[in-house]
Amino acid sequence: MTRVAYLGPPGTFGELAALQYDSSADLMPFPSHAAVAAAVESGMADVGIVAIENLINGSVQETLDILIHETDLKIQAELVVPVRHNLVAKPGTRPADVRVIYSHPQALGQCRKFLERCFPRAQAEAALSTTEAVELALKREGDAAAIATERAAELLGAEVLARDIQDSENNVTRFLVLGRGTPPPTGRDRTSIAFTFAEDRPGALASVMNAFAEANINCNKIESRPTKATFGDYVFLIDFEGHQDDPAVKAVLDRIRPLCAELKVFGSYPRAI
Amino acid sequence: MTRVAYLGPPGTFGELAALQYDSSADLMPFPSHAAVAAAVESGMADVGIVAIENLINGSVQETLDILIHETDLKIQAELVVPVRHNLVAKPGTRPADVRVIYSHPQALGQCRKFLERCFPRAQAEAALSTTEAVELALKREGDAAAIATERAAELLGAEVLARDIQDSENNVTRFLVLGRGTPPPTGRDRTSIAFTFAEDRPGALASVMNAFAEANINCNKIESRPTKATFGDYVFLIDFEGHQDDPAVKAVLDRIRPLCAELKVFGSYPRAI
Numbered sequence: 001m002t003r004v005a006y007l008g009p010p011g012t013f014g015e016l017a018a019l020q021y022d023s024s025a026d027l028m029p030f031p032s033h034a035a036v037a038a039a040v041e042s043g044m045a046d047v048g049i050v051a052i053e054n055l056i057n058g059s060v061q062e063t064l065d066i067l068i069h070e071t072d073l074k075i076q077a078e079l080v081v082p083v084r085h086n087l088v089a090k091p092g093t094r095p096a097d098v099r100v101i102y103s104h105p106q107a108l109g110q111c112r113k114f115l116e117r118c119f120p121r122a123q124a125e126a127a128l129s130t131t132e133a134v135e136l137a138l139k140r141e142g143d144a145a146a147i148a149t150e151r152a153a154e155l156l157g158a159e160v161l162a163r164d165i166q167d168s169e170n171n172v173t174r175f176l177v178l179g180r181g182t183p184p185p186t187g188r189d190r191t192s193i194a195f196t197f198a199e200d201r202p203g204a205l206a207s208v209m210n211a212f213a214e215a216n217i218n219c220n221k222i223e224s225r226p227t228k229a230t231f232g233d234y235v236f237l238i239d240f241e242g243h244q245d246d247p248a249v250k251a252v253l254d255r256i257r258p259l260c261a262e263l264k265v266f267g268s269y270p271r272a273i
Numbered sequence: 274m275t276r277v278a279y280l281g282p283p284g285t286f287g288e289l290a291a292l293q294y295d296s297s298a299d300l301m302p303f304p305s306h307a308a309v310a311a312a313v314e315s316g317m318a319d320v321g322i323v324a325i326e327n328l329i330n331g332s333v334q335e336t337l338d339i340l341i342h343e344t345d346l347k348i349q350a351e352l353v354v355p356v357r358h359n360l361v362a363k364p365g366t367r368p369a370d371v372r373v374i375y376s377h378p379q380a381l382g383q384c385r386k387f388l389e390r391c392f393p394r395a396q397a398e399a400a401l402s403t404t405e406a407v408e409l410a411l412k413r414e415g416d417a418a419a420i421a422t423e424r425a426a427e428l429l430g431a432e433v434l435a436r437d438i439q440d441s442e443n444n445v446t447r448f449l450v451l452g453r454g455t456p457p458p459t460g461r462d463r464t465s466i467a468f469t470f471a472e473d474r475p476g477a478l479a480s481v482m483n484a485f486a487e488a489n490i491n492c493n494k495i496e497s498r499p500t501k502a503t504f505g506d507y508v509f510l511i512d513f514e515g516h517q518d519d520p521a522v523k524a525v526l527d528r529i530r531p532l533c534a535e536l537k538v539f540g541s542y543p544r545a546i
Contacts, residue, residue, distance in 0.1 A: 055499050061331040062382075105378060105401060109335075126399035128378060203486030205495065206479065213476030221507065222478065222497045226328050234494065 001026045005036045005045035011131040011152030017081045017175040018049045033062045037071045040178055047076060047179040054083070054173045057106060063176070064225055067266050068194050068235055073178040075192060075267030083171040085111050085130075087162040088153040089145040090138050095161055098122055100140065102133035103147035111147055114165040134158050174272070182268055185243035190220065192239045192266040195256070196227070205236060208256050215252045217242055243268040274299045278309045278318035284404040284425030290354045290448040291322045306335045310344045313451055320349060320452040327356070327446045330379060336449070337498055340539050341467050341508055346451040348465060348540030356444040358384050358403075360435040361426040362418040363411050368434055371395055373413065375406035376420035384420055387438040407431050447545070455541055458516035463493065465512045465539040468529070469500070478509060481529050488525045490515055516541040 002022050007014035008029020018027050028045050030036045036048040050063045085107055089098065101108075101115065102125045108115070115124065122145075127133035133146035134156045145161060146152075153160050197204040212219050218241045224234040242249040244265055257263050275295050280287035281302020291300050301318050303309045309321040323336045358380055362371065374381075374388065375398045381388070388397065395418075400406035406419035407429045418434060419425075426433050470477040485492050491514045497507040515522040517538055530536050 053499070056334070058332060058334040058337070058498060061329070064331070105399070108401075124401065126378070126401045126405075128381075128397065128399045132399075200491065200493075202489050202491045203482075205492065206482035206486035209476075209479035209482045213479035216475050218473065218475045219478060220473075222495060222509070224495045225331060226326070236495070 002047065003028060003045040005030050005039040005048040007031075007033055007036055007050065009129060009131045011134070011149055011155045012129050013081055013083065013149065013173055014049060014051065014175075016149060016151060017051070017079050017173070020079050020081060021047075021049060021077070021177055033060070033066055034070065037066050037073060037178060040073055040180075041071060047177050048073070049079070049175050049177055052078075052174050052176045055171045056083075056110060056168060059223060061225070064237065067192075068225070068264070071178070073180065074182050075176050075269045076179045076183055077177040077269050078190070078272045079175040079177065080172050080272045081175060083110065083166055083173055084149070084164055085147050085166045086150050086153065086160050087145050087165055088134055088137070088148050088158040088160050090140075090142060091157070091159040093142050093145065093159065093161065097143050098145045100125055100137075100144040101147065102127045102136045102144065104128065104130055104133065107133075107147045110167060110171065111165050113167045114162075118162070131156070177269075182244065183270070185245050185268070186270045188271050189241070189243040189268050190239055190271045191242055191244050191249060191268040192237070193253075193263065194235050194237050194266065195260040195263040196233075196235050197259075198261040200233065204259065207259055208236075211252050211255045211259075212238075212240060215248050217248065217252060241271075275320065276301060276318040278303050278312040278321040280304075280306055280309055280323065282402060282404045284407070284422055284428045285402050286354055286356065286422065286446055287322060287324065287448075289422060289424060290324070290352050290446070293352050293354060294320075294322060294350070294450055306333070306339055307343065310339050310346060310451060313346055313453075314344065320450050321346070322352070322448050322450055325351075325447050325449045328444045329383060329441060332496060334498070337510065340465075341498070341537070344451070346453065347455050348449050348542045349452045349456055350450040350542050351463070351545045352448040352450065353445050353545045354448060356383065356439055356446055357422070357437055358420050358439045359423050359426065359433045360418050360438055361407055361410070361421050361431040361433050363413075363415060364430070364432040366415050366418065366432065366434065370416050371418045373398055373410075373417040374420065375400045375409045375417065377401065377403055377406065380406075380420045383440060383444065384438050386440045387435075391435070404429070450542075455517065456543070458518050458541070459543045461544050462514070462516040462541050463512055463544045464515055464517050464522060464541040465510070466526075466536060467508050467510045467539065468533040468536040469508050470532075471534040473506065477532065480532050481509075484525050484528045484532075485511075485513060488521050490521065490525060514544075
């Protein structure tokens with residue numbers, strides 16, 4: 001049975017991603033993305049699931065920092081998980097009695113329109129996770145609700161008062177599966193890399209982008225991330241189509257390596273979409 | 274007296290940024306970055322201060338979305354505010370009695386090492402802002418503390434138990450001042466733009482980067498941000514050195530405009546560093 005580390009607690013979107021990856025796995029919740037990576041590195045788990053990007057909220061900086069600075073694990077796969085929020089409460093709670101609504105600040109933000117329309121006088125309260133929000137709501141006497149996954153409601157014995165309350169119907173979170181080694185090419189792969197330049201000069205990034213353009217390789221995503229040393233020095237992150245074992249990708253990586261101060265390949269893996 | 278809208282409540286880093294911009298201004302707290310922009314657009318405030326980037330946590334997606342989709346306000350200036358966290362509590366609280374520590378999840382994350390070392394058995398609890406964290410701690414009977422700014426402690430009558438408890442000594446947040454019109458060139462300016470391409474083809478971004486490289490204009494930051502429509506279509510954001518009234522910048526903007534489906538200039542403003 002595959003041992004899958006994920007960012008817990010159970011009932012959060014991290015567990016939904018882990019179940020989507022392997023519903024029969026031995027699921028192991030950890031308290032941070034850094035702990036998920038450490039669990040795989042140390043052999044406690046076979047793979048670890050980390051969130052990398054949300055359509056509304058953008059990149060998950062903690063995961064980018066782990067990939068850039070902290071781990072040599074490679075990306076094995078990507079997972080795209082729809083973000084569906086629900087209003088859940090102690091069984092028997094009447095919506096009209098709800099005065100306090102708990103959730104993680106990001107989930108509260110993703111349901112702002114619903115809350116303004118349907119619960120204009122309820123007070124929003126922060127929780128460390130959507131699952132903790134359900135626990136906090138269940139401790140109160142019928143005047144509280146939480147924004148959480150349906151699974152969190154099931155696990156904790158809460159009732160779903162309203163379904164699919166997120167403002168955006170097509171919000172998704174992209175997760176990465178981290179593990180050892182690189183999966184073989186499938187013909188529909190993506191490769192993720194990071195690189196830095198020795199000096200911040202006009203044209204450095206253009207020369208890298210040109211190498212991809214001339215090889216006819218499509219870059220799906222590009223991002224600069226401040227290095228922690230000084231504000232203004234940047235690590236560049238690119239996702240592009242293809243596998244590092246494809247001859248065209250090998251050639252472009254060989255071409256850009258001398259242009260960079262550092263180049264790290266996070267992995268090549270089948271595209272989810 | 275300049276009316277300055279900011280993301281409140283008072284005592285948070287948004288107010289520190291507003292005070293750094295103009296300590297004698299009429300400061301107006303608002304509950305979201307979108308509300309700050311709306312306050313300026315509607316004439317309630319003269320300028321609005323929004324967070325755009327944190328060295329540890331990366332870009333503030335809500336602000337990027339406002340600049341991309343929601344406002345025609347222009348960037349007037351940038352501010353760089355050091356992130357200094359303090360452990361604060363009801364006066365007379367003894368550190369040994371602290372069982373619960375409140376803060377915004379981001380602030381809790383930025384002080385993780387300090388908390389693990391000095392308060393390994395205290396429970397972290399989420400708050401919607403660092404100022405709310407102080408209010409929550411003050412409600413309890415001497416067994417709670419909050420991570421917050423020194424100013425929040427002053428405003429609410431709390432005592433500072435420990436100063437500068439953030440893990441990273443050089444963490445800063447960059448804020449933008451939004452208002453009407455574009456400030457004149459100073460010779461040390463930055464310009465921020467966003468653009469999209471009609472189709473996702475290899476080389477589109479390279480052609481834009483080349484235009485900057487050939488004009489010898491240094492790009493400080495580049496980021497792709499998923500458009501809300503479909504996962505995988507991206508808006509590109511670039512910060513570069515120079516002012517949109519500089520002839521070289523005018524020429525490069527004229528050259529890239531036909532390459533883009535849409536091009537929006539967020540503003541040209543003096544660089545803070």
